[in-house]
Amino acid sequence: MSVDQAAKRDIPDATVARLPGYLRALGQLTVQDVLSVSSEELAHSAGVSSAKLRKDLSHLGSYGVRGVGYDVAHLTYQISRALGLTHDWPVVIVGMGNLGRALASYGGFATKGFKVVALLDRDPQLVGERLDELTVQPMGELVSLVTPGEACIGVIATPAASAQDVADLLVAAGVSSILNFAATAIQVPEGVHMRKVDLSTELQILAFHEQQRSASVADELLEGAG
Amino acid sequence: MSVDQAAKRDIPDATVARLPGYLRALGQLTVQDVLSVSSEELAHSAGVSSAKLRKDLSHLGSYGVRGVGYDVAHLTYQISRALGLTHDWPVVIVGMGNLGRALASYGGFATKGFKVVALLDRDPQLVGERLDELTVQPMGELVSLVTPGEACIGVIATPAASAQDVADLLVAAGVSSILNFAATAIQVPEGVHMRKVDLSTELQILAFHEQQRSASVADELLEGAG
DNA sequence: ACGCTCTTGTGAACAAATGCACAAAGTCGC
DNA sequence: GCGACTTTGTGCATTTGTTCACAAGAGCGT
16 A cells, blocks of 8 residues: 555656646547557657657556557546546636636536536625526635635636735635636745646747747758858 | 857757746836846746756846846846747637637737737637627638748637647648647647647646645554554 | 955756667467 | 567666856945
């Protein structure tokens, strides 16, 4: 048992970040009634190299069959288990603007491992509104919704200006994992896990690569001329 | 000049991914009328270590002053330039569901480096609707909007089922950078830059760490008892 | 001018991640 | 059974990224 957990514990971060991608690719194979898949095929669907995929999976254990490949259902289960998706995690979404609504109505939650248990907003105008079988509640309800000690994931979908306040409230209520969609960096105390998703960051990274491309094209022209 | 570009070219990926965060932190300092900042302070606002920040900035050039720190305005300019944000990049958003609307009305575009030039949707019901000074157009307009050779960033905010089709259309029209918000992996030809933003991936990574936490708490209890 | 204090920029050590190449281990046809 | 073939799992080399620790500068008071 301790061995089992130790095996899980040292899964590298880079691997953990790719596991959801494998899980998604496996989901597509499942609906296509594919029973078995090779590392080559699965890696291609997930957009990685097969060597990387195999090394990633080897961190979870040895679940493939040499000469054959991986059993789709079994590998799905093993990855889910490694990620901790064998039971549903409660999620509270704070901020019911455009983005909050989009997230709340996003189907991806229910399907795998998560359950939105509450929608919160500071604005009294929005409180009481029903969205997808849930009623928007005021921020004050936060403490009664989260049981400290029992894990819960908080999603921040507020404007940047209120993000830090909301994060502080979430932490005070006992939330230990936060996903921040607001366009600002927020500070959380040690022990709270925080991840950030941000449109402009992603666009800026793409812009950098576009710029590199045009710069190198320009260089080639110059070299050709020189 | 070639030296200048060569310096830019070998900025490590990990550094590029962090530059937008520094830019954002600098923006906050700017509105607070702070003129100068040390690596320690800036690193803290951006949530990284000061050593990492300094090494990252050293890849852009030597823009700090020893004993003093960095000039906020000048560093902002240098990072913007490195990322290619000295002029606006055109962005087309495909898919005007909840998410597409949220993205379209997201203020972050205009402020720095990007300009939404078109909103597209396959659904005739949505075509013609006005959102933030733009009219939703049918997919067919794509080719007339994008000038091949001139860089343009495409954002996919459609359901997963149509994401691959949309990506193919974008590529065919000449878009060379794609940001995919759909909950599916898409394949793009070599030479097209693709990034993926996905709620469930992020949640699953958080779930993994929550699970690690509870596992290690359980372990400690067992050790204490044993 | 000089020494004191501060903070950058960077070389060198260290750590993490990736890619390669192949032995190990399985299936299948005969 | 057995040899041919397939595909996994992994040791090793390489690349990429991070951390440390400090010399090299820059400002300041005297």
